[in-house]
Amino acid sequence: MRSGWVSGEEVDDVPPRPPVDGGPLDWGALAASLTDELDDFARATLDGAGGERVYAVAVHLFHAEPGGAISLPVFAAAGEEWLDRQAPEAREELRWSAADWPWQRFDDWREPGSWLRWGERVTAEAVQGGLDRWHAAHRRFLDTVVRACERVAAGLARDFPRAPVVVPLDPEVEPRGRAMRAWSWSGRAGGTSDVAERGGGRC
Numbered sequence: 001m002r003s004g005w006v007s008g009e010e011v012d013d014v015p016p017r018p019p020v021d022g023g024p025l026d027w028g029a030l031a032a033s034l035t036d037e038l039d040d041f042a043r044a045t046l047d048g049a050g051g052e053r054v055y056a057v058a059v060h061l062f063h064a065e066p067g068g069a070i071s072l073p074v075f076a077a078a079g080e081e082w083l084d085r086q087a088p089e090a091r092e093e094l095r096w097s098a099a100d101w102p103w104q105r106f107d108d109w110r111e112p113g114s115w116l117r118w119g120e121r122v123t124a125e126a127v128q129g130g131l132d133r134w135h136a137a138h139r140r141f142l143d144t145v146v147r148a149c150e151r152v153a154a155g156l157a158r159d160f161p162r163a164p165v166v167v168p169l170d171p172e173v174e175p176r177g178r179a180m181r182a183w184s185w186s187g188r189a190g191g192t193s194d195v196a197e198r199g200g201g202r203c
Contacts, residue, residue: 025121025137030118030121033114033118035147037110038149038166039155042077042156042164045057045077046156049079052082053079054077054078054079054164055080056077056078056165056166057152057164057166058075058168058169059073059074059075059145059149059167059169060098060169061073061074061099062168062170062173067127067131067134068123070123070126072118072119073170075104076099076104077164078095078098083095096169122137122141126141142172142173145173146173149167149168152166
């Protein structure tokens with residue numbers, strides 16, 4: 001079994017714990033489950049790519065209603081050869097349009113129903129107070145996603161000589177490091193200079 005992530009620390013042989021009803025949200029368990037599912041998707045994609053150069057794995061389709069529901073995002077990946085097969089005039093847009101990418105994982109996590117249950121638990125945590133509490137929980141959720149991307153990217157870099165970037169694609173999220181440089185290519189964060197000026201280091 002791969003190592004898990006609990007409360008920001010790597011721990012060997014710790015399976016992700018499914019959410020349970022009642023009580024406060026276990027953010028460490030959410031991070032462990034999200035990291036493990038994203039890592040599984042990324043490695044399965046790389047192993048099954050048939051020699052195609054996978055350049056990016058993305059977390060996308062974030063959905064949140066201020067004061068209301070927060071849904072977990074989904075995963076996607078794309079390769080350079082796939083991009084080269086697209087019409088030349090479409091390539092720039094498609095490079096970072098994760099909804100159009102050939103590899104996708106939606107709510108079909110390995111633990112049946114866990115994708116939906118985690119969204120329900122995050123929502124329950126966020127709506128227990130006013131809007132300030134909701135925004136604080138939403139921000140913590142986004143930061144959890146960013147950290148999951150960083151951890152998966154670090155593991156892939158150790159195990160694959162040409163590892164892809166692992167990046168959250170959402171206007172409210174600015175990834176860091178290598179993923180931030182990739183994000184700047186898309187122009188979605190206002191271009192390289194804008195990202196650099198804002199530092200990009202905080203989710």
